[in-house]
Amino acid sequence: MNIVVKWFKTNLSNRQVVVLVGFLALAFFSLYFFGDMIAPVLAAVVIAFLLDGLVKRLTKRGMPHLLSVIITFVSFLVGAFLIFFAVLPPIAAQVGNFVASLPGMVTNLNEQASKLPELLPGIVDQAWVDGLMAGLQNEILEL
Numbered sequence: 578m579n580i581v582v583k584w585f586k587t588n589l590s591n592r593q594v595v596v597l598v599g600f601l602a603l604a605f606f607s608l609y610f611f612g613d614m615i616a617p618v619l620a621a622v623v624i625a626f627l628l629d630g631l632v633k634r635l636t637k638r639g640m641p642h643l644l645s646v647i648i649t650f651v652s653f654l655v656g657a658f659l660i661f662f663a664v665l666p667p668i669a670a671q672v673g674n675f676v677a678s679l680p681g682m683v684t685n686l687n688e689q690a691s692k693l694p695e696l697l698p699g700i701v702d703q704a705w706v707d708g709l710m711a712g713l714q715n716e717i718l719e720l
Contacts, residue, residue, distance in 0.1 A: 628653055683717060686710075 589595055608615060628649050635645035687710050693701045
């Protein structure tokens with residue numbers, strides 16, 4: 578019991594440590610319980626922080642503050658528009674093609690794996706290959 582009391586006196590007597598632990602606990606529980614609602618706010622804060630750096634750089638180079646804000650905001654909107662309409666559709670199409678070709682890949686892998694006992698008779702047996710393929714198919718179905 579004296580060890581616990583000594584630990585509390587040495588570690589919790591420092592006010593900064595107690596405040597830090599309390600703040601971290603509050604932040605953790607807030608994110609845990611309200612994470613779905615806080616996520617957009619955190620994303621907005623990060624975006625604002627990043628865009629503020631660009632505004633400060635443009636202002637340091639002699640550009641008026643309002644003009645640097647407008648240029649940064651328009652650049653952000655154009656970049657978001659390009660990502661949303663030019664980058665995401667091809668990525669979504671590629672993911673769709675990959676998912677559509679996945680059964681064929683698994684069938685091909687199954688055929689190739691079934692040849693392993695013939696190629697490596699002392700190392701691989703058919704039961705191991707069947708178990709591996711069943712596990713792989715279960716993982717793909719869960720995915």
